[in-house]
Amino acid sequence: MIAWALIASLYTYYTNKLVNTPAQFSFFIFYTLYLLLAFSFWEGDYDPKDIIATYLFFVFIPILVVNLHSRHSTFELAINHALRAFFLLFSLAIFYHAFRYGIDWTRPTFFNLDFFHKNGVSAIYEIVYIYILFKNKKSSKKVISLIIFIGMSCIVIIGSKTTFGLATLFTIGFFSRSLFVVLSLITLGVLVYLVFFFEDYSKSPFRTASYRGLLWRQAWKEIVASKTTFFLGNGPGSFVSTVKEYDLFGMEGTHNYILQIMHNYGLSGLLVFGVFFRNLWKRFGLFASPAAVAFWMFNLHALFDVGWIKGTGFFASLFLGIAIVIAIVQKNDKKEPLIL
Secondary structure (H helix, E strand, C coil), X not given: CHHHHHHHHHHHHCCCCCCECHHHHHHHHHHHHHHHHHCCCCCCCCCHHHHHHXXXXXXXXXXXXXXXXXXXXXXXXXXXXXXXXXXXXXXXXXXXXXHHHCCCCCCCEECCEEEEEHXXXXXXXXXHHHHHHHHCCCCCHHHHHHHHHHHHHHHHHHCCHHHHHHHHHHHHHHHCHHHHHHHHHHHHHHHHHHHHCCCCCCXXXXXXXXXXXXXXXXXXXXXXXXXXXXXXXXXXCCCECCCCCCCCCCCECCCCHHHHHHHHHHHHHHHHHHHHHHHHHHHXXXXXXXXXXXXXXXXXXXXXXXXXXXXXXXXXXXXXXXXXXXXXXXXXXXXXXXXX
């Protein structure tokens, strides 16, 4: 797939169907150069899957989607049909799970299968739900109400507090952008309090926020352990929790995307990622298209839970590719150069 994406990208680049995505290519170049530099300074073990996942999710899958669309104009339409079907089937599966196993917000997995972890299920479902909702912006009130009812009901059944908060915020943003901004700032303030000042490690429903604070403190100590770790990181996938309480020992990942990047790649790596995201934000904004909304929702969730190394990154990269396609189509409609 990687080889095919590269060949297709070069083909479209040198033909009259020019599809130029410098955000992806520049990230590919600078991330590769950064890895070559940092390899000589990293010590200890690290997880190479983190590097592979970064290339797949940030570069190859989005470029693959863009080039498939350039070769087959109906590709975007096919994706939309597939995502609608996926949303309905996913929702039916969640309702079935609720009827068969009941609603238990403390249950870590779905269908009693370890690879259906609640956090992963919620992260995938939320971005698909938001994409379908914003994709039906021009539909009737009954259709919109039905989508919201199905989506939010399933999110309640899943039981992820982060997903419920984000889905609620973005659903409100569907109707009012100004209210979305106000509530987002309030929510951010509440989360900062829960993570850094609410030290209730008992059976409080907000105890998981405090647990994140413990992981973040450990990650920051390891980031600032030396000048090398601060500027170049500890190596990809190298964070493992040493907190022995609350079943946190041995947990992989910082549960915060910014800290994860800094722990893996240091301040220099964070700047590489930051420039990439800045370019995407500058081009897409937040509500520019349904795919852009879904993409940014995933990344906001990643500030408290998931990361690109997990399978949910595949869905986020798919929506990133769709967002790029939409941006290219819009430029074609306006007869502007095909440069993103």
